[in-house]
Amino acid sequence: MNILGIDASNNGLLISLKSNNDIYYMENKEKNSGNYIISMIDSLLKKNNLNLENIDLFGCTIGPGSFTGIRISIASIQGLLFNTNKKVVPIISTELIYNNYNGDKNKKIAILKKARVDAAYVHIFENGKTIFEPNLISINNLKNIIQDSILLGEESLFFKEKLKLNNETIQYVLSPNSIIEYIENNYYKAVSPKDLKVLYLQKPLAVENFEKKNNTKIDENTYN
Incomplete structure (x- = not known):
């Protein structure tokens, strides 16, 4: 089974790929690393003579962690897999760390x-x-x-x-294998890309500011 996982919940971006029982990965620690998700996925797949159709299962962190990184990674995976039958395992970043400790x-x-x-x-x-x-x-x-x-x-x-x-x-730093193992162990939790949601433990600041300014409440489904 070929598996591809994305973690953008920490400092930087880690993309892991399992192909023919070998693990490959790309990492970017830049501040705006989320902007490179699609190009990094494309590069990682091409280096291993694969394309999205060859990937059997995907995984993506949904939180808790960096709002920007998580939202960009979810949006990226949803865009890449739009109108496909592919499935994505939602990854809880704290579980990911604990499970592989x-x-x-x-x-x-x-x-x-x-x-x-x-x-x-x-x-x-x-x-x-x-x-x-x-x-x-x-x-x-x-x-x-x-x-x-x-x-x-x-x-x-x-x-x-x-x-x-x-x-x-x-201080425990995630390995590329950690993401793949989490996806394999939680394959039964896989959802359609359109159903992938951010794990919101707090409202985005923009939402809070809007609510205060307009004296209103916004339903979570509106911004997720």
Whole structure:
């Protein structure tokens, strides 16, 4: 089975390809790396003598993480697969990090990701299961929420230093294989590209500003 996965929820962009049981990838750490998604996919496929029709299953991160990167990657995959019967596995970025961590999963582990200046995305696991669903947590409440947790992920050190936390911290960087493994393990969750939705844990700032300015509320389906 040929599989292609996109992760633009972190700093930069990672595209993984599985073909003939081998893993290939392309990575871009530039600030506006999301703008290169389509060209990078095209390049990766051509290097391996493949096209979109040859890919059996796709995967794309839907959050939590960078709004811009996630929205661009979803829009890109929807455009590329428009009017096809291809399926896409929605990837929860915090699950992706946890599932491919090889340490002791019996312990309480918190995945932290940057949100706004005054908040963080938090997902907590213990004994291999979620005990705190992905949520947006104020910086003021973060220390209590993650107490006794091991902090896991690239951005964990940022929060440790910012809040002077005593938590054990493990900086875990995703490998290209991680995305492919997640897609394979969650193939049954695959959806049509048009049904791929952003995992919104907070409203986009533009939406919040519009609501305040016009004293109104916008339904989530309008901007997703």
